[in-house]
Structure formats: C-alpha cells, structure tokens
Amino acid sequence: MSELSFEQMLDESFKTIRNGEVVEGTVIGVKEDEIILNIGYKADGIISRNEYSNDSNLDLTTVVSVGDTMEAKVLKVNDGEGQVLLTYKRLAAEKGNKRLEEAFENKEVLTAKVTQVLDGGLSVLVEDTRVFIPASLVSDSYEKDLTKYQDQEIEFVITEFNPRRRRIIGDRKQLLVAKKAEMQKELFARIKPGDVVEGTIKNVTDFGAFIDLGGADGLLHISEMSWGRVENPKKVFKAGDPIKVLIKDINGDKIALSLKFEDQNPWLHAAEKYAAGNVVEGKIARMTDFGAFIELEPGVDALLHVSQISRAHVEKPSDVLSVGQVVTAKVVDFNGEEKKISLSMKVLEPAAEETAETTEE
Numbered sequence: 001m002s003e004l005s006f007e008q009m010l011d012e013s014f015k016t017i018r019n020g021e022v023v024e025g026t027v028i029g030v031k032e033d034e035i036i037l038n039i040g041y042k043a044d045g046i047i048s049r050n051e052y053s054n055d056s057n058l059d060l061t062t063v064v065s066v067g068d069t070m071e072a073k074v075l076k077v078n079d080g081e082g083q084v085l086l087t088y089k090r091l092a093a094e095k096g097n098k099r100l101e102e103a104f105e106n107k108e109v110l111t112a113k114v115t116q117v118l119d120g121g122l123s124v125l126v127e128d129t130r131v132f133i134p135a136s137l138v139s140d141s142y143e144k145d146l147t148k149y150q151d152q153e154i155e156f157v158i159t160e161f162n163p164r165r166r167r168i169i170g171d172r173k174q175l176l177v178a179k180k181a182e183m184q185k186e187l188f189a190r191i192k193p194g195d196v197v198e199g200t201i202k203n204v205t206d207f208g209a210f211i212d213l214g215g216a217d218g219l220l221h222i223s224e225m226s227w228g229r230v231e232n233p234k235k236v237f238k239a240g241d242p243i244k245v246l247i248k249d250i251n252g253d254k255i256a257l258s259l260k261f262e263d264q265n266p267w268l269h270a271a272e273k274y275a276a277g278n279v280v281e282g283k284i285a286r287m288t289d290f291g292a293f294i295e296l297e298p299g300v301d302a303l304l305h306v307s308q309i310s311r312a313h314v315e316k317p318s319d320v321l322s323v324g325q326v327v328t329a330k331v332v333d334f335n336g337e338e339k340k341i342s343l344s345m346k347v348l349e350p351a352a353e354e355t356a357e358t359t360e361e
Contacts, residue, residue, distance in 0.1 A: 294343060
C-alpha cells in the first residue's frame with residue numbers, strides 16, 4: 001500500500017462540498033465589493049457584491065465585519081481560480097420564499113417595513129423577499145398619495161404566492177375591513193340614543209359633518225350643529241378635530257348626531273327672559289314681506305310683524321330695516337309650547353298726541 005502524499009492527506013482533512021449546498025463560514029476578509037469566507041474547505045468562499053445584494057452601490061464593509069458568521073449557498077465549487085463562488089442573496093430569497101409560502105398557506109398576518117412607494121402600490125421586504133401591495137389593497141378607502149407609508153411598518157396578509165413569476169401579492173385592506181367590522185360591532189353594542197360620545201371630525205360638507213366614532217361614522221347635520229343657525233359648516237368645523245356629540249338616533253347602521261345638548265337649550269329660561277312686556281334687543285336674521293325675524297340669542301327667534309314695525313305705514317320690512325341690523329322691541333306675546341315670540345317696535349314709539357304736545361310746548 002502506497003503512502004498518501006502530504007497534499008492528499010491535507011485534502012482529505014477538509015470536508016467536501018457540492019454545488020447548491022448551504023455552507024456556514026466565518027468572515028476572514030471584506031472589501032467594498034467582496035466578502036471572503038473560511039468555510040472549512042481547502043479553498044475560501046467568495047461572495048461578490050452582486051451575490052450579496054441587489055444594491056449595486058452597497059459598500060459591503062458597512063454591513064459585514066471580519067469575524068462574523070454567515071450562511072451562503074455554493075454556486076460553483078471552483079470558479080476557475082481555485083476559489084468557491086457563493087451566494088448570500090439567493091439563499092436569503094429562498095428562505096424568504098419559504099417563509100412567505102407558509103404565511104400564505106396559514107393566512108398569517110405579517111408585519112414589515114415599506115421599503116419603496118411605487119406608482120401602483122407599496123413594496124415591502126420579508127426576509128429579503130419583495131412583496132408587492134397594490135394601491136387598491138393598501139387601505140379600505142381611496143388614497144391618492146401613498147408616500148406617508150414610506151419606512152412605516154404595516155400589517156398585511158399574502159393573497160397570492162407565485163415566486164416563479166415573481167408575483168407575491170400582499171393585502172392590507174382586508175385586515176382594515178375586518179378590524180373596522182369588529183369595531184363597528186362593539187360600537188353598536190355600546191351606544192344608544194341619548195349617549196354623549198367622543199369622536200373625530202372626518203369630513204365636512206355643505207350639509208353637515210361626518211364624525212368618526214371609532215368603528216362607524218355618524219352624521220352631524222347642519223340643523224343639529226347649534227341651537228342657533230350655522231350658515232357654513234366648513235367655517236365652524238375642521239377635519240381631524242376632536243368633538244363631543246350627542247347620539248340623537250340610530251337607524252340600522254346609520255347614526256344621527258347632534259350638538260343640541262338639552263341643558264344648553266336656550267328655551268329653558270326663555271319664559272323669564274322674554275316674558276310679555278319685557279323690552280329686548282336682537283339682530284335681524286331674515287325678512288319676509290309680512291315681517292322680520294329677530295334673533296334674540298342663538299336658537300331663539302321672534303317675529304316682528306310688518307304692522308308692528310312703526311306707527312307710520314310700512315309696506316315691506318325691507319323698506320325700513322336690513323338684515324344684521326340690531327333693533328330694540330317689546331315682547332307682546334310669548335308662547336313657550338310652540339316656541340313663538342311676537343315683538344313690537346311700534347309700541348315703543350311715542351303716540352302722535354304726545355309728539356304733538358311736545359311740539360306745541
């Protein structure tokens with residue numbers, strides 16, 4: 001039996017490796033574009049920048065240090081120069097694909113950071129594997145600008161998994177819809193007409209404001225915004241502001257809201273303030289051919305009939321009065337049940353005889 005040469009014995013002291021095998025090694029050298037690994041083989045393993053990352057400008061010295069341990073996959077046992085060509089990114093992609101396949105099959109909720117905002121949606125990375133979330137599946141409502149999601153961690157599920165076609169699709173929308181449905185169920189079980197709840201103004205229109213109550217939206221109609229008049233809701237309310245509202249009515253999934261709290265009802269003390277005989281001051285809110293409506297305070301209007309404007313003949317209120325004008329008048333009738341108050345300016349004017357007597361003197 002012939003004795004083994006030193007080189008043969010040295011070769012046999014090292015493990016054998018094959019193409020496609022996963023090996024573990026220790027970093028013994030790193031350059032900007034190359035990592036050198038001791039993989040326990042007679043030749044060192046080399047990971048080029050292109051086989052570490054898809055970022056062609058990545059400086060490998062910023063992500064790997066001498067002494068680090070890492071796994072890689074053998075691409076070629078001998079690259080022609082006696083070195084073993086390895087890949088890190090392909091192994092990571094395989095691990096990522098396997099992780100995503102399991103998540104797809106188990107309908108698992110994943111969390112990942114948004115790495116890129118694209119024209120058609122968001123891109124996230126799960127263990128170095130790209131998942132695309134189309135714009136239509138990002139939210140349960142239309143969002144024109146998705147840039148706010150950049151670098152944010154979001155939850156989603158995998159709804160389509162086809163790595164061969166490089167098509168891995170995520171869906172965030174269904175999680176939001178499910179969460180909102182659960183919140184809606186909890187909200188309707190908790191609230192009832194007469195409750196005062198806190199919400200956030202979601203949207204303001206010409207006819208009212210939609211309030212997010214945490215699970216469902218309620219409508220605060222313009223007629224319920226104040227005991228007085230609100231001409232333009234957009235001048236009073238702003239989206240995003242917190243607000244405390246009264247649940248006026250619940251009809252199916254529709255919630256009617258109000259800011260007319262009963263303890264603030266101006267008619268509670270109107271009988272005393274506007275009793276017949278009292279002289280009051282108010283602002284002309286609107287006019288018709290038969291009279292002018294005077295706002296005594298927000299929520300309390302009184303009628304000044306055309307016949308009660310002056311002792312002199314007045315054809316139309318607009319001939320002598322104008323909207324916004326402040327007038328002084330006397331209460332001649334108060335009807336609390338029907339919330340009607342009648343005023344007279346005429347009775348405060350001196351009688352013709354008194355005027356004549358004053359003139360003679």
